[in-house]
Amino acid sequence: MKKPVHFLLASLLVVAALFSLTLGQYHVPIKDFLALAGWRIFGLEQLHQEKAALVKNILFNIRLPRIIAAMLIGASLSVSGGAFQALFINPLVSPGLLGVLAGASFGAALAMVLSKSWALVQLSTLLFGFVAVGFAIGIAKVYRIHSVIMLVLGGIISGAFFTALLSIIKYTADPSDQLPAIVYWLMGSLSAVDRGTVSIISAPLLIGILVVIFHGRQLNILSMGEEEAQSLGINVRRVRLTVIFFATLISALTVMVGGMIGWVGLIIPHICRMIVGPNNQTLLPATAFMGALYLLLIDDISRLLFTFEIPIGIVTSLIGIPFFALVLKNAQRGWR
Amino acid sequence: MSALITVEQVGFSYRKRQVLNRVNVSFRSGEVVSLLGPNGSGKTTLLKVMLGLLQPDTGEVFFAGRALKTVSPKVLARRIAYVPQIHREAFAYTVEDVVLMGRMPYHTFFSTNSPVDREIAAAAMEKLEIAHLRDRPYTEVSGGERQLALIARSLTQGADVFIMDEPVNGLDYGNQMRLLSGIRNLAKEGLTFIMTTHFPDHALMTSDRVILMQQGAVVADGLPEETITRETIFALYRIDVDVVAVNGNGRVCMPVWSTYGRAKN
Structure with a gap:
């Protein structure tokens, strides 16, 4: 916590997480919530046995995993978006720049069509996220002119390619069950999140987020230009590949857990840059907290606004796009 | 004093275009050196080779007696x-x-x-x-x-070595002069400056030594008053100039306008 703003965001995040625990179709009165907490933490008098089991199940098996997933996904997308913006010296890029989201979506859809195994779907999602990014880097390597620009173009090509492949899968999928499954998946949703998934992805996501955040200083210098960075003693290639690897890892994992959740990785770093400035050493931690907070609140909205749940990807887009249009005017200060 | 940076027989080409051709120069500690030459003469490339940003195809750069490529980037960045x-x-x-x-x-x-x-x-x-x-x-x-x-x-x-690529580029006259005098002041403290410039005057004003480059080769290397002359400037740029002493405390390089025509009033 280098700056008060980080402390503030972290506190808000804790409050929002606790608050989100109380939200849901099944009403858990604050009284029960406190009683359960009192029993768990301080060993006070317990609730009625059956009720305690029910409340515990709702809180710890249903709501808590989803809350953790929302926060981690929000933080991951925001941090990798922020890191990519510095790496590519362009505040308008998003984590999907190198094709990771298109690749991961294709991977998921492919496995859904070919197999019924959920594990295989997840593996394929992760794998093709990396394949798409590798493809983009490969294209850049072949031409090796100005590497950053070639990387961006490679990413565009890779993204378009995997989007086309995804269309083929959709076209050939069984329209009665497979196609809807794929389409819903691509809209993004956290409704399938359970304890098992969260316990598997938490560690890699946290590690990835931290590794990227700790590259803040290097990213600052890289965003001044490749040669300047090199003359300041930075191993440009290594830093670039490390950041791309971990950003790809955490982005592909978000698709694995929640499908396509757009716009977070673009808007959150923007908002944070307006608040804390462009220095990545303070910016990246701020985007992590802000992204977590944002997606947590959006998920609350998407599961509570109507009696049915709206896919979270739709909500992030609906809120993100107009917001982005509004901040664009002020955003120049942070990067021009 | 022995040389701090020595460039020995360095050749470099971008794809097929030869940009540096057997360049031999050296720099002592505390010197202010200007590199002067037309666009594409290899000045910037030479700077980048000395910084270790580009690896020469032939020859070798030495820093403080060690081959530059054996010095770690982090250690080099401190110097x-x-x-x-x-x-x-x-x-x-x-x-x-x-x-x-x-x-x-x-x-x-x-x-x-x-x-x-x-x-x-x-x-x-x-x-x-x-x-x-x-x-x-x-x-x-x-x-x-x-x-x-x-x-x-x-x-x-x-x-302690500052390598600058056209430091005054894009600055107004006042800022140019303030920057150049700042460089002179820092040089008095023993810092070394190696910079490219497009202005013979700036080289005359600031430098202890001037290196002229043309088509990837060093064509002159010496004291400013020896290197910047009517003949050398004409050879580099095809422009007629007079190099004249002003008030005994400096020289200026002045184009002789008549040779390429001045708008008639």
Whole structure:
């Protein structure tokens, strides 16, 4: 916590997480919530046995995993978006720049069509996220002119390619069950999140987020230009590949857990840059907290606004796009 | 004093175009040296080879007696700083953020800026008289101030060799002169400056030595008054000039207009 703003965001995040625990179709009165907490933490008098089991199940098996997933996904997308913006010296890029989201979506859809195994779907999602990014880097390597620009173009090509492949899968999928499954998946949703998934992805996501955040200083210098960075003693290639690897890892994992959740990785770093400035050493931690907070609140909205749940990807887009249009005017200060 | 940087028989080509051709030059500690030559004569490439940003195809660069390629980038960064031409594409870091980047070669992966780092950066900004710009966005200060910030960053880096690519490019006359006199003052403290320029006058004003380059080769290397003459400037640029002494305290290089026609009144 280098700056008060980080402390503030972290506190808000804790409050929002606790608050989100109380939200849901099944009403858990604050009284029960406190009683359960009192029993768990301080060993006070317990609730009625059956009720305690029910409340515990709702809180710890249903709501808590989803809350953790929302926060981690929000933080991951925001941090990798922020890191990519510095790496590519362009505040308008998003984590999907190198094709990771298109690749991961294709991977998921492919496995859904070919197999019924959920594990295989997840593996394929992760794998093709990396394949798409590798493809983009490969294209850049072949031409090796100005590497950053070639990387961006490679990413565009890779993204378009995997989007086309995804269309083929959709076209050939069984329209009665497979196609809807794929389409819903691509809209993004956290409704399938359970304890098992969260316990598997938490560690890699946290590690990835931290590794990227700790590259803040290097990213600052890289965003001044490749040669300047090199003359300041930075191993440009290594830093670039490390950041791309971990950003790809955490982005592909978000698709694995929640499908396509757009716009977070673009808007959150923007908002944070307006608040804390462009220095990545303070910016990246701020985007992590802000992204977590944002997606947590959006998920609350998407599961509570109507009696049915709206896919979270739709909500992030609906809120993100107009917001982005509004901040664009002020955003120049942070990067021009 | 022995040479700090020695460039020996260095050749370099971009794809098939030969940019440097058997270049031999050396630089002593505390010198101010200007590289002068037409566009495409290989000045910038030579700077980049000396910085280790480009690997020469032939020949070798030595820094303090060691082959440059065997010096780790981090160690090199503590001795040699690069001041590139001014750029605008970066994010709006504060001037202090930019100056603090100079502490990079002293940091391990996890360390954060210490109070000592900030003091060093503050001292550098003080020295270049830009302390008042500390919290201003780097992208919103003037070109001259930006250049001063980059020099402050080089000081913060602890470097004693400053390699500058057309430092006055894009600055107005006042800022050009302030920057050049700043360079002279820093040179008095024993810092070494190697810079490219397009202005023979600037080379005459600031340098202890001038190196003329043409088509990838060094064509002259010596005292400013010996290297910048009517003949050499004509050979480099196809422009007739007079090099004249002014008030006994300097020389200026002045084009002889009549040779290429002046608009008639």
